[in-house]
Amino acid sequence: VSTQSTGEHVTKEKLNTWYRAFSRDEDSQWRYVQDVVRDKGEELVNGIVDKGAAVYVCGDAKGLRAGVWEAFVEMVGKWTGRSREESEVFMKEMRTSKRYCEDIWS
Numbered sequence: 296v297s298t299q300s301t302g303e304h305v306t307k308e309k310l311n312t313w314y315r316a317f318s319r320d321e322d323s324q325w326r327y328v329q330d331v332v333r334d335k336g337e338e339l340v341n342g343i344v345d346k347g348a349a350v351y352v353c354g355d356a357k358g359l360r361a362g363v364w365e366a367f368v369e370m371v372g373k374w375t376g377r378s379r380e381e382s383e384v385f386m387k388e389m390r391t392s393k394r395y396c397e398d399i400w401s
Contacts (some may be wrong), residue, residue, distance in 0.1 A: 329366035336370035352397040
């Protein structure tokens with residue numbers, strides 16, 4: 296989603312919050328998606344646990360898929376008091392219910 300179209304979705308209340316992370320953009324500070332997940336962990340977990348928010352992750356399959364998944368599992372545990380196993384079950388349920396979606400390429 297381009298910055299312009301993303302802004303339009305936020306304005307039209309189709310998209311409440313979005314975070315961008317660029318690890319290869321020369322004009323930006325390098326930042327990985329999993330870093331954003333950890334930085335915004337309490338807010339993200341509140342959204343997905345208490346408000347039924349959905350998560351859409353886009354990026355390459357090499358490290359992104361596992362790294363972001365792991366960050367979400369950690370944050371669910373940290374902010375809800377769930378065990379690691381319970382956090383993994385919660386995230387798997389999010390994926391099954393299409394509330395955790397990945398657009399991953401290699």
